[in-house]
Amino acid sequence: MFRNIVRIALAVAVFIFASAAQAAEPAATKGSLVIIGGNLRPDNAAVWERIVRLAGGKNARIAVFASASATPERTGKILVNRLKLYGADAFFVPIAVKMSGTDYRTLSEDPIVADQVREAGGAFFAGGDQERITTALRRPDGSNSRVLDALWEMYRGGGVIAGTSAGAAIMSSTMFGEPKTVLATLKLGVEDGREIAQGLGFVGDDVFIDQHLLVRGRFARMLPVMLAKGYTLGLGIDENTAMVVNPAREVEVVGYKGALVVDLSQASSSDGPFNVSNVRLSYLDNGDRFNISTGAITPSADKIDGKLDPAKPYYREPLFSADILGNSTVVDLMSKLIDSDQREAIGLSLGSSAAVQPDLGFEFKLTRTPDSIGYESAVTESYSVYNMRLDVRPIEVRRPLYQYVDGAGTERLHVATMAGN
Structure with missing residues (x-):
């Protein structure tokens, strides 16, 4: 008898707790x-x-x-x-x-x-x-x-x-x-x-x-x-x-x-x-x-039949940007890399000598992985790029940037970098 009473009390408590929890959930x-x-x-x-x-x-x-x-x-x-x-x-x-x-x-x-x-x-x-x-x-x-x-x-x-x-x-x-x-x-x-x-x-x-x-x-x-x-x-x-x-x-x-x-x-x-x-x-x-909720990505109607073939790349040269934070630069690099014979693209971000921590910059490395997929529109020639890997690491910028003159007497830009820890 006592055990039955305990069971009933526990069941009522569980019901009350569950109801309160459900009520607390947002509509x-x-x-x-x-x-x-x-x-x-x-x-x-x-x-x-x-x-x-x-x-x-x-x-x-x-x-x-x-x-x-x-x-x-x-x-x-x-x-x-x-x-x-x-x-x-x-x-x-x-x-x-x-x-x-x-x-x-x-x-x-x-x-x-x-x-x-x-x-x-x-x-x-x-x-x-x-x-x-x-x-x-x-x-x-x-x-x-x-x-x-x-x-x-x-x-x-x-x-x-x-x-x-x-x-x-x-x-x-x-x-x-x-x-x-x-x-x-x-x-x-x-x-x-x-x-x-x-x-x-x-x-x-x-x-x-x-x-x-x-x-x-x-x-x-x-x-x-x-x-x-x-x-x-x-x-x-x-x-x-x-x-x-x-x-x-x-x-x-x-x-x-x-x-x-x-x-x-x-x-x-x-x-x-x-x-x-x-x-x-x-x-x-x-x-x-x-x-x-699911992470699923679906390309637009004008791209659905435009999946890129990695065996037929359009771009065939190393991909690099000296200003990865520039206007749309990251997307431009992603679009070229997904349609390229290259496995990775590198972008840098360096500050002015007058900026905070001027000797600290960053390298952004974009990498095509087996999960990377690209689509191109046959109408607008624009790209969609899914599941590309990005690694960001600190680099040390050795200054001054202008530090040598070539054989013709022209000053050349030289950026010496060293991977950060």
Whole structure:
């Protein structure tokens, strides 16, 4: 009898614990994200129309947040008018740190404003300074304001949240706060509360997001952040381009350029100057798809029949770049390497003699592996490159760089490097 009572009590306790745990889990999300890498052009109809369609189509209500802008009223007005040109019934939400004549803390708790956001079909976050967004929408103790809760309710209920530049940075739980240059970030690392801060986390806690990625060589600064915060997956999106994330966590690239998938699941790093091995990079071009949950990548329709044959390479010379952090350089090297008779490509990043730690640089080695796959579009001649290995190691730069004259009396550039430990 006593044993039966104990069993019943234990069963009830397990049921209560399981129910409480289930209640604590976040509600399933039915909405979508449109994560834009910045500099979204007014004529990029593919992205603007997708935002409006995901918000409900013609006359969809879209709340415009210019909270990140230094001139929120002006920026908000431009974005409202632009969304209206693409068929939305957009409206401005006047919650911004830099907006004169208003109290952003009071407005972020206003039940009327919160209801307007909650009942909208979507929200659009402008670019600027992402910490202005989190300051405006979070309370001083870090908890959600009433309007931020309304944004989450709208998103979980099936709405779309779009953001460009700073509006993209807030999509992950960790975002850049006051970052250094890309090269200085590699040299000096990152610190919570300074270079990195807490984002709003709409994409989930397991994915790190960065923007302006290829134009500014920012793929490299993702690596120290991901290692420091324990991320194994990062998504970086370039300018005038969007990653559309649906409720099933499938990502579609839409726009001018593309996105990088940064996979650290097999990577290893060592102490001392930044040094990481076996990072996996994939470049997704317009129309390509990536499943966050499964890791599966699908090329766009115009590339599906354009899988590259390693036995028929186009490029047949060593591949090297003296500025791997240059505009789209990493993708150019990846595209050439996947269609090359070479096994690896080397890129360097060196700083000015006046920069921090001027004698420290980095070597980036891209390697084709048996898992590396490339596709080429028969229409645009653009590439998609999946599963390429990246190793980054420190190098010592011996100065001065100009240190000899050839037989004809011409000064030649000489960079002497030595592998770091």
